[in-house]
Amino acid sequence: MAAFLVAGLALGGCASTDKDDVVVPDEPAEKIYNEGLTLLRKNDPQAAAKRFEDIDRLHPYSEWARKALLMNTFANYEAGNYDDAISSGKRYLAMHPGSQDAAYAQYLVASALYENIPDITRDQRKTQQALDALQDVVNRYPDSEYAATARRKIEVARDQLAGKEMMIGRYYLKQNNFTGAINRFKTVVTKYQTTRQTEEALMRLTEAYMALGVVNEAQTSAAVLGYNYPDSTWYKQAHKLVQSRGLEPQENKSSWISRAFSGGRS
Template identity: 70%
Template sequence: MIGVTVSGCAGLFRDKDEDLVITDEPAEKIYNEGLTLMAKEDYPAAVKRFEDVDRQHPYSEWSRKALIMIAFANYTQGKYDEAVGAAKRYLALHPGSEDASYAQYLIAASYYDQIPDISRDQARTDRAMEALEDVVRKYPNTEYAVEAKKKIEVAKDQLAGKEMMIGRYYLDQRNYIGGINRFKVVVTKYQTTRHVEEALYRLTEAYMSLGVVNEAQTSAAVLGYNFPDSQWYKDAYKLVQSRGLEPVENKESWISKAFKGLGLGGQG
């Protein structure tokens, strides 16, 4: 016997061996009960009441409101898969509604809150980045776009940090090409992160080790031009000088072009 105890009238429908009770509780009443449970931080019970609204009054305005609350309540509990599922369903049913931007943000925030430690695989960070960029692209003039941009910078820093960790490992193994490839990702994709200064220094170090002095000089020069007070530049300058050279920018180098592409510039 599956039933819901309520005051008022109820219709009884028999389905094979089970009796399914469909109530006629007002949608607004059920919804407000869900809000009351949310205020008490009884999130599982709140989700059930919001689901009751969606199930009993599927085509009502209250059902639309309940669905976004299901996503929010699950997100609050850390039930990220359920939050994403509810938010995606909301967007599929109500793509043009006033809460569509919030639903998109809940999806992004759910992925963002699952970003793992830098030592682990960063597939979830990539997924968070994509979802956050969706918020900014689809809803650029909302408060959620502002918050998404902040989270994007944190996610970028995480991804850049992972590249740096692997790049440093390659340098320790004297795999200079492997290291350069990792530092190149930081310089070309994550220039706004705190890791770019070290990446330019590591490029100087790797290129010097390979004897590709013009690229080493360029990375040191670009580092000095954009971050003249950086300790990484001081270290790069000393490294170049130790070989009787000076930092000199080759304008045709990918390093120089990468920085000009973002308006950070090079020397000259």
């Protein structure tokens, strides 16, 4: 980043004398940019974002405008203005897709979307948007310094989506809508298998299949649960549920549940 330029730069004759005018029409872009950096160092990202916006208005075709647009994205992110950060970051990517800072811009957009993830009881479209944007960071810039952090955030977003499926599935179970519940738990097992929700999903599948009288699938889900998570409290519950019918967990390798876990085991 450029060093801060101290006061003393001459301003042209069209400078405003109105105290309410923050922007001087012919104020040099570099001066404005460095004032923005100084405000960031003073932990005032809100004011910094405004200064970077000034460059975009006054010097829209300069190299400073490109730099300022990225810094505006960062400043808005730091200020918690996530929608503004998303907007300016996407604009940067549209205008400068080949820039060496494109990876950082994509990461800032994804991180701002991530910060907008709603409570699990609400619609999760924003969570999916965050997940998609984070995956773009990993896919497009796998060797960048941002990819590792993006992967960690991806796991959190995936767990959130899986948690939403579990919440709906549990509701269906209580309503005795066992087919609807199975479909939700199946999504967790097949699409979000690496999340922490999978153990409970397998137990709930055991519960739902037992309620429907589809005993072989219930035995399979319990067996797969025990194989992959032998110390899980969810496995203890599934095992107990199967035993209550005089049965034991037993894997049917032709079951979709078995195939979902590496195609079954020999």
